[in-house]
Amino acid sequence: MRQSLREEKAIVRELGLRRRDALSIAARAAASAAINDRILSVLADRPTVSAAGYLPIRSEVDPRPAMAALAARGIAVAVPAIVNADLVFRRLDGTEGMERQGFGTYAPGAGAEQLDPDLLIVPLAAFDLACGRCGYGKGFYDRAIARLAQGGRLLTIGVAFDAQRVDHVPMEAHDRTLDMIVTESAVHRPSTAPGP
Numbered sequence: 001m002r003q004s005l006r007e008e009k010a011i012v013r014e015l016g017l018r019r020r021d022a023l024s025i026a027a028r029a030a031a032s033a034a035i036n037d038r039i040l041s042v043l044a045d046r047p048t049v050s051a052a053g054y055l056p057i058r059s060e061v062d063p064r065p066a067m068a069a070l071a072a073r074g075i076a077v078a079v080p081a082i083v084n085a086d087l088v089f090r091r092l093d094g095t096e097g098m099e100r101q102g103f104g105t106y107a108p109g110a111g112a113e114q115l116d117p118d119l120l121i122v123p124l125a126a127f128d129l130a131c132g133r134c135g136y137g138k139g140f141y142d143r144a145i146a147r148l149a150q151g152g153r154l155l156t157i158g159v160a161f162d163a164q165r166v167d168h169v170p171m172e173a174h175d176r177t178l179d180m181i182v183t184e185s186a187v188h189r190p191s192t193a194p195g196p
């Protein structure tokens with residue numbers, strides 16, 4: 001049972017990544033712009049102390065315009081770094097040089113301020129309308145969300161292109177649905193998903 005769930009998830013992951021890679025650079029840029037606008041309208045009147053985005057790799061949605069707009073509102077903005085095989089979130093304020101984190105990702109060095117964000121903008125490989133997601137398969141975000149959610153208020157916003165939607169993301173016990181998934185055409189919430 002467990003093995004087949006893993007295998008099913010791997011298939012869904014490959015499908016989402018393949019469809020994301022197949023989008024043209026121009027299509028990704030246009031869709032990313034729409035996604036950034038939508039993220040900012042969703043957050044317009046939500047009090048946020050600190051937010052984590054990410055620096056895009058490969059064909060990921062580029063959330064940097066939304067991160068910059070949040071920073072301009074005085075919100076502390078961080079990106080993930082990998083420490084002891086877990087994510088920590090380091091503030092991007094230009095005071096610390098960037099370091100390679102592996103897998104083509106970068107983050108400010110260990111001297112940067114470490115934050116526990118109350119808003120998480122989450123990259124993903126594939127999602128479904130119930131706001132299930134899967135990433136690159138290392139469980140980094142699953143563990144980070146589990147940890148940050150213990151601290152109280154946490155809003156998780158997945159960002160993806162419409163093309164990354166699949167019928168169903170197989171969910172393991174540790175998987176959490178996101179609070180919303182923002183694409184170029186919609187904001188999906190678990191409450192608005194059609195029933196099973």
Ligand SMILES: Nc1nc2c(c(=O)[nH]1)N(C=O)[C@@H](CNc1ccc(C(=O)N[C@@H](CCC(=O)O)C(=O)O)cc1)CN2
Nearest residue numbers: 054055056057060080102103105123135136138140141
């Ligand atoms: N832009 C962005 N940053 C991000 C993530 C992401 O999904 N997107 N992450 C989301 O989780 C974390 C990094 N995720 C990683 C996911 C997989 C491997 C990984 O597979 N490493 C292989 C080596 C693969 C290679 O270098 O080609 C390994 O450990 O064996 C590493 C980091 C944090 N930063």
Ligand SMILES: Nc1ncnc2c1ncn2[C@@H]1O[C@H](COP(=O)(O)OP(=O)(O)OP(=O)(O)O)[C@@H](O)[C@H]1O
Nearest residue numbers: 133134135136137138139140141142143146174175
């Ligand atoms: N909360 C957790 N506690 C302990 N281990 C976990 C937790 N979440 C995930 N893991 C481990 O991480 C592994 C990979 O998880 P999964 O396949 O869900 O990754 P993913 O969602 O694709 O990746 P990511 O979260 O990095 O984007 C799981 O098999 C599990 O062993």
